Amino acid sequence: MSQCPIDHGAARAPNGCPVSPEAAAFDPFGDGYQQDPPDYVRWSRDQEPVFYSPQLGYWVVTRYDDIKAIFRDNLTFSPAIALEKITPTGDAANAVLASYGYAMNRTLVNEDEPAHMPRRRALMEPFTPAELAHHEPMVRQLTREYVDRFIDAGRADLVDQMLWEVPLTVALHFLGVPEEDMDLLRQYSIAHTVNTWGRPRPEEQVAVAHAVGNFWQLAGRILDKMRQDPSGPGWMQYGIRRQREQPEVVTDSYLHSMMMAGIVAAHETTANASANALKLLLQHPDVWREICDDPALIPDAVEECLRHNGSVAAWRRVVTRDTDVGGIPLSAGSKLLIVTASANHDERHFADADLFDIHRDNASDQLTFGYGAHQCMGKNLARMEMQVFLEELTARLPHMRLAEQRFTYVPNTSFRGPEHLWVEWDPARNPERANPAVLAPRDAVRIGEPTGGSVGRTLVVAALVPAAAGIVKLRLAAPDGRALPRWAPGAHIDIECGQTGISRQYSLCGDPADASAFEVCVLREADSRGGSAWIHAHLRTGDRVRVRGPRNHFRLHESCRKAIFIAGGIGVTPVSAMARRARALGIDYAFHYCGRSRAAMAMRDELVALHGDRLHLHVRDEGQRADFASLLDTPDDATQIYACGPARMVEALEACCAAWPEDALRVEHFSSTLGTLDPSKEQPFTVELRDSGLTLEVPADQTLLTALRCANIDVQSDCEEGLCGSCEVPVLAGEIDHRDVVLTRAEREEGRRMMSCCSRGKGGKIVLGL
Known part of the structure; x- marks a missing residue:
């Protein structure tokens, strides 16, 4: 008991657990949480990932796996309280709301099954990437018009002068709502946020209630007008048309509630996310310069901004049956504050989670949009708007910088973005003054999550030397000398080969401990599909190439007691890194390297020097063919076999290992045609x-x-x-x-x-x- 970090004389949670001092002090309305939610609850992720907050009356959950499991199970963890007032209001404010006929009903955000999914399915189509594409030209035009207003001023508050009004206009356009008074709608939207997720003081509650009541009546008037002619292109008109087909699914009260909630949801989160993203990028000038120089990185930057500093800090759920979260027993009726901003900084899921890295290959695992049946339907509209904002600002104001200021936030548990974002620049340096082409039409942005193919970085060819007959060795480094991501033996990178869109995968063959560069060897294939031929013909020292990765699906199991490494030709590249690591770990290993001739065997001298007697060269021209049948004739439970090489060699090894323990043989492949789709032979x-x-x-x-x-x-x-x-x-x-x-x-x-x-x-x- 003396070693327990929790004061057992302190208050206790509803399940009897004692409340720790940190949990007792938790205040999501304070400046610490508002400025940096993930850092504010770091202690929780490390020590107490599920804790009870006496101030809030909620259980707070902070780790990634726990939060994703909660999102996954919306029957045990109901969203019913997602829009419940987190701070109960007094009788006077409640009377004001009643006077306006305020009757906010369930929406897609807080509706339980079985009602939720039929409605979500009925209203989903306008949110798909294909349907969102026609909104982009309007977003682009609006963004340019707003930038035009301040481009020559040298100073602007991006929130007041662009990032609030453009998403609001887009939201109204998407919903099919006539553009109303922007300032009034902003006032109503903030009031709705404070009313639901904030802690208004008693003297503020009545004013907030009047704003929310007026907002409710405005939504009703707009909806009534739409009903007269629902043929327009907006989402609300779409909902009215679907109501005629499914009146029991899309009801009157549902549409009224969705009209009000939609105006807030479709613009406020995007406005805040965009402000957070620009603040974060300008706080990292090297990253800002990187996306200015290479706009192709913008989709990845958007995704990492959503992870690192998204606009949704937390959601709420209520427990419907006795259960447990993270090993903590919770009874039915328990209320949960699930801090998604904390999940997005969980080191258990995101390596170097606090590092702002726009090349992160799992940034899209972020939970800012939620997950599962209640994931944000408007996520791709937000992504599209953010990409357009960054494309326009990086092109027209690449010299923009943050002005000196203190950032403030509307105090609430869930939605956050700076109230103001002041930036400065020298108008004399505006690129469009010297180069009007900056304002030329741009290609359409990608709508949807970035693919793995877009998560890349530009590297410089630091060295390019012959490694063997027909093989060159590339050493690729960051242009600014920064360290490259960590990698493990067996990992590969993708290199974009010229302007053709061809991307080819090459295994890393250097020292995993060397973070200054990636090294790969590239064989000039006789029947090249364009990748190796381009590298050999066009790439030179000092050139820049686009690289993605590293990724690894051919890992060395470092706990194995004995290993046999087998490489054929250029397949030596991943195997060489594995053998190097096995040597460093003291694993008992043998390394068999097969090649046509000594002159064609990459890294031969280097490998001989490093591995000595453990390396066995099998040179075909010298009559030294490998005898795999003899090598592998006796299965051994303690031995792992790692192989990479031509398909014929791999097939022979698979036959020789048929009697070995399951998965004793692990193979890296060069290519595959197994996934080629032939519709005439496929089954739905x-x-x-x-x-x-x-x-x-x-x-x-x-x-x-x-x-x-x-x-x-x-x-x-x-x-x-x-x-x-x-x-x-x-x-x-x-x-x-x-x-x-x-x-x-x-x-x-x-x-x-x-x-x-x-x-x-x-x-x-x-x-x-x-």
Whole structure:
């Protein structure tokens, strides 16, 4: 008892747990939480990830896995209190609201099943990427018009002068609402936020109630006018038309509530997210310069901004049955504040979570939009607007900087963005004064989650030297000398080869401890599909190339006692890094390297020097062919085999290892045609998305990945050939026709995951954990 960090004489939570001093002091309305929610609850993520707040009367949850599990189970963890006033108001304020006939009902945000999903499905279509595309020209035009107003001033408050009004105008356009008085709607929107998630003082509550009541009546008047002619393009008109088809699903009270909630949800979160993003980027001038120089990085920057400093800090849930979260027992009726901003900084899920890294390959795992059946439907509208804002500002004001200021926030638990964002610049340096082409039309932005193919960085070729006959070794470093991401043996990077859009994967072959550069060896393939031929013909020292990764689906199990490494030709690249690591760890290993001739064997002298007698060269021209049958004739439970090389070599190894323990042989592949889609030979199948509550049909001429994207479900992807593993999705039930070369034999037989770009369901139906 003397070592327990909790004061057992302190107050106790409803389940009897003593309340720690930190939990007792938790105040989400204070400046600490408002300025930096993830840092404010860092102690909780580290020590007490589920705690009771006596001040709030809520259980607070701060770790990623716990919060995602809560989002996943919306039956046990009901969203019913998501729009409940977190601070009860007095009789006077309640009487004011009643005088306006205020009757806010359930919406998509806080509705339980079985009512929620039919309504979500009925109203989903306008939010899909294909339907959102026609809004982009209007967003672009509006953004340019607002920038025009202050471009020559040298100083602006981006919140007041652009970031509030443009998203509000876009929201009204999307909803089909006539543009009303912007200042009035801003006042109403803030009042709605304070009324629901804030802590207004007693003397403020009546004024807030009047604003909310007026907002409610305005929404009703607009809706009544729309009913007279619901043929317009807006989402509310779409809802009215759907009401005629499904009156029991899309009801009158539902539409009125959604009109009011939609005006807030469609613009306030985007306005705040955009202000947070620009503040964060300008606080990191090196990153700001990077996206100014390379606008292709903007989708990745948006996603990392949403993770690192999103506009939604927390959501709320209520427990419907006795359960536990993070090992803490909770009784039915317990209220939860789930701090998504904290989840987005959880080191257990995001490496170097506090680091602002726009090249992070799992930034889109962020929970700012929620997850599952109640994930924000407008997420891709927000992403699109943020991309347009950054494209326009980086092109027209790349020399912009933050002005000296103290950032303030509207005190509340859930929605945050700076009330003002002052920036400065020298108008004489505006690029468009010297180069009107800055204002030329731009290509359409990507609508939806960034693909793995877009998460990249520009590196410089620090060295390019021959490594063997027909092989060059590239050393790629950051232009500014910064350290590159950590990687483990077996990892690969993708190199974009010229302007053709071709991307090819190359295994890293240097020292994983060297963070100053990536090293790869590239063989000039006789039947090159364009990648290796371009590198050999065009790349020179000092050139810049676009690189993605590293990613790893060919890992060395560092706990193994004995390893056999087998490389054929250029397949030596990942295996060489593995053997280097095994040597450093003291693993008992042998390294077999097969090649056509000594002159064609990359890194031969380096490997001989490093591995000595453990290295066995098998040179075909010298009659030294490898005898895999003899090498692998005796299965050994303690030995792992790692191999990379031509398909014929891999097939021979698989045959020799048939009697070995399952997955003793681990293989890296160069290419695959298993995922090639032939509609004439495919069968359609059904996929149930358990977490999202959707059921989709995947026709014979469509991949699962495409079907998911059409349903507005975020899934990463890159190679789309079944090689890289970035599009992996969890399988809960059903038989899978695996067509990737990523999963091991045991993983395929287990049937708990699949690659959505190429693999398909068998037997009619599969169930995914999405």
